[in-house]
Amino acid sequence: MNNIEIDRLTPLAESIAKARRKKRYAAERRFRLYGIISISVAVAALCILLLSMLIKGLPAFYQTQLTLTVELNKEDFSDNGKIDATAIEEANYAVFLRRALRTAVPSAQSRLDKRSLYRLLSNGAAFNLQQRVMADPSLVGKTLTLDAIASDDLDQYIKGHIGSGTGGRLSKKQGIWIEKLQKEGVIKSSLSTDFFVAGDSREPELAGIWGALAGSLLTMFITLLLSFPLGVAAAMYLEEFAKKNRWTDLIEVNINNLAAVPSIVFGLLGLAVFLSFFGLPRSAPLVGGIVLALMTLPTVIIASRAALGSVPPSIREAAFGMGASPMQVVLHHVFPLAFPGILTGTIIGAARALGETAPLLMIGMVAFIVDIPSSITDPATVLPVQIFLWADSPEKAFVERTAAATLILLAFLISMNLAAVILRKRFERRW
């Protein structure tokens, strides 16, 4: 046996101990540093993502407009002097706007120049003017000053994303006119709600997310309507009433697996069964909702089972002891106590469904839909798909719109998750 004992008081031993101590402290510090680095990287990535979205997307909420003095001459409304509703509706409002624009820029004389000048206006400006005069026919014959929506080229030029002259999208002449108009204060850029209330459009300056948002809300409504009752009822049966045998084990394993299935598979299921076999309308929130409900169902069932299982058995025993029937025990006692957990699971599942794109592409919610969907059988699209479509579009103005729509989607997801946390805190009851 080795009888060497290191006398703790010798200087050699002390220096060895000191060196060990230093190494140990350094190792501890390094370990903590790794953790800090990891968190910093994650937070930095998140910040970069959000910041880039914000920088790219905020300009989308600003709309460039031209302040024009428009003369609504009576002769331009009808040939025979009779100005009725049809005449007002069918008048060519673009003519009024172009005339006003020519007045503002007298130097555009040739046909080519005029055509080039007109491209600074959006097609939607004429439509807006038409709507305004139809709403107030007394405007016929008057001169009014209005803000006309600029075309996306002008809008992007003002925002500095495209240039003029060689290599730029606008011609040199257009650049000169724009400078002149800017000096005269004709061009202005202001916050506009059009992005929120307009539907999709081929013209980027007129494109808004309201159609996609309405589609998303309708789809979410169907999803929650189907997945919440079915999921909770299934979880209740499995947790409270089902006997523990091989069949229930099999079901449980399958539910857990379904929660991990790639979402596009549910899209294929929707295509094959709901569209081809049952013949439900393509692109409708109804089908989208059913597909997403099937996708969310396993998540809801798993979360609900966990919530129901966490209710202490003493509550059930007390209820049984009072002579409550099994249904009364579950509905009066177990469910209210499990409700916060069930709600959280459902909202988180719904938040995931809100951001799903792949399954909805498969069932056709990828078409270009201009009208705002008003019922669950109208063709519609959803916000993530809208983002996907805009990201694909060539016009420069769609870049900022894609980013802005992403911001809206993120805002929805964050608020849904926040709602889940707040609701859970509010409904939590201690036992």
Place this chain on the structure above:
Amino acid sequence: MNREAANISEPNLLKNQIAGTRAQNPDAREEPSAQSAEPNIKMSTKGLKVFYGDKQALFDIALDMEEKSVTALIGPSGCGKSTFLRCLNRMNDTIDGCAIDGNVTIDGQDIYDSVLDVVELRARIGMVFQKPNPFPKSIYDNVAYGPRIHGLAHNQKDLNSIVRGSLERAGLLKEVEDRLDEPGTGLSGGQQQRLCIARAIAVSPEVILMDEPCSALDPIATAHIEELIDELRTNFTIVIVTHNMQQAARVSQKTAFFHLGKLVETNTTEEIFTSPRDERTQGYITGRYG
């Protein structure tokens, strides 16, 4: 596990204790020998066997429980007292894998008969558990729950009087009458247990089963509950499982001693604690094992 009896080596000491208890308690029931009529049997079991899966927990238990009296079940841990108690109101039905054989009757009627509704049975036989488990509702709703689901009150006034009456009999009304809307879980342990007792008696059961009701409570709360049990036995049949032999001596009229799933001995309380017939009983009450 209660080892208070460990210090007592003389059965006579217990006998004096019992005598002392009875002297302190002037409302105590008269000695059984002074009873003129044959006591009514409220509940009885014959040949009761209970299996948890393959393991047998109770072996041929035959016990009669008299009406309007307190029967105590004593015995070391794991001897099957709680299992037996839970058979009496079919609470073992809620346990997976629990199989019951034999005969349990209330007023002569078999409670495991398939035509009998278990829900109605449990309204006739109430239960109070070891750890107080009030519902996470208000005090009022806790007591009102039973009458509500069994339809015992015709209107709000009826319900109010049932609730207040039960709370009063449980000795809790004075302490909570100004805060009936507050959650039942906000009370102290002793108050919670009295709330559970009030909840049990609100449906006017015929039998009350108590599974170690005082084991989670402090001595003062325990004393309250024991007083309460003594008052309640004039109207209800009570079966109480207890680890505490002194408690059994204080509150019960009849005691049954369980050991390893078998009913070893049953007798009047005084007889069991002063002159036990079986040596296992003797060993337990003198604290040789616990």
